Amino acid sequence: MRAAGVTEFGGPEVLHIVDVEPEPLGPGQVRLRVQAATVNPTDTYARSGVYAGRDPVKTPPWVPGMDVAGVVAEVGEGVDHVAVGDLAMGVVVPFGPYGGYREDKVLPGDSVVRAPEGVDAVAAATLPMNGLTARLSLDLMGLTAGQVLAVTGAAGSYGGYVVQLAKADGLTVIADASEADEQLVRDLGADVVVRRGDDVADRIREHYPEGVDGLADGSVQDELVLPAVKDGGAVATVRGYRGDGQRDLRVFPTLVRKVAEDRAALDRLRQQVEDGAVTLRVARAFPAEQAAEAHRMLEAGGVRGRLVLTF
Template sequence: MKAAAITAFGGPEVMRLIDAPEPQAGPGQVRVRVKAAGVQHYDCAVRGGWTPAYGLTVRLPQIPGNEFAGIVDQVGEGVTAFAIGSEVLGFNLLNCYAQYVVVGVDQIVDKPTSMTWEEAGGLTGNGQGAHIALQAIGVKPGDTVLINGAAGSLGAFAVQLAKEWGAKTVIGTASLRNHDYLRSLGAVPLTYEAGLAERIRAIAPDGVQAAFDTAGGEGLEAAVALVPDKNRVCTFFAYDRIEELGLRVVRGERSAARLAELAELHTQGKLRIEIREAFPLERSADAHRLIETRHGRGKIVLTID
């Protein structure tokens, strides 16, 4: 099968298109013919030499990718919930930048007919990440919530989930060119410049109850200054500052149940998946270069023939 793989640890240039053995579904597993695979900073970290702390061993050449959508083409012994031809989306820790991926049935859900393949391939990672973060900071009806870096894929999912969960006001930081986009998601947009905390106070005189940071910088400083309970501030960006700022490490497990909830919100028209750019598999290096600019909005995905 065709796959995009890390051939050495380093920059985007180490990504290569390779021929790899086709995986086979074992008991309780399915094989999925991948149509689209999302690109995440997680993948870039693995490419740079980071090993996920899940007991995994990264062996070169390593196929990265941890989210996908496609069509089941092989079912293992004992599988009854999915059949050959089922259209699904799901997650894995590695190996999704490929024509085929094998996963357990607890890692996939049915793809809504409302989703394109690109949208389905790009939902799992950032969608579940936003869900985990907002659950951790306890977003509830009536809250005013700050999302720092709200136009990126992770931030945009967080904005929409916060609104869905009853937040009174969602304030989102982003570059000026993305403000109309944030308004369309239901957020009050602000730029990142100095004095952000004061501008937020003007919008939210009753205070900010919770904050989720995806970009660091002035937005994270404002979150720490404005939210009284530091247990209700979460960063998925400035991990090196968590202890200094008195925040807690937020971890959570992706699950089929969480993913099914997100898929249902999309079916109901309550969760929009913005696609920034789709690259063919052979241009995985370009996809990595683009995501590492940390500019722009929406999800970057690979499409696979």
């Protein structure tokens, strides 16, 4: 079975095609013939060895990848929400050779739903991980319609999904953007757009002097952006940051692994794509053999939309 993975950790150049064993299918599971696997920043950390200490598999190869789309090839006992032949998408909890960059992937049935109607595998693969992360951030913060949410990194995939999902929830959104990305962020639905930068908290406070009710910190500014939030407000972070302990801020590190089998949430995202509330953005697709080039491009920065590997 072909996969794009590493036998030693390092820079993008260590990614290459490796052979992996097929996974057996058990009850409640789904086998996908993977057509597309999205490249995310967490994949670059996996490739470089950041997660090596927590991976239960200690021998190579290691295969990155947290979301996939492809055709259902087989379903286990008890699975009736997808059928053989369906185009489906799924979120992957990767370990050892079992990440998403492989041409055949067995997943828990509750990690897989049908792809949105009218969407191909490349676009569908961009939704599961980032979409579920954005949804979890909003659920953890627990804001209600009419409250104000600030979003940093709004032009990125996580940030863009947060903006769109927050608007669908009835929130008012103030988001940051570079000059080049301002129209994109407005098109995603942000009510107010401020210039990005280390002083973004001050720019947000210019519009909301008492502070915002919540913050989704997609650009990982951590303590730099906390002053934008009112005392006792909510903050969702994406790299495990737990706040500075001040002003009774409620800080929620967002770990998508906790909702990797939340089929209802994933299916709701599918429906929101079909309804036009959520936009899928593909920057470029690469054959799996060019995974190293996709990682180089992502790490160079400035990518808008997702890079996707195809099998």
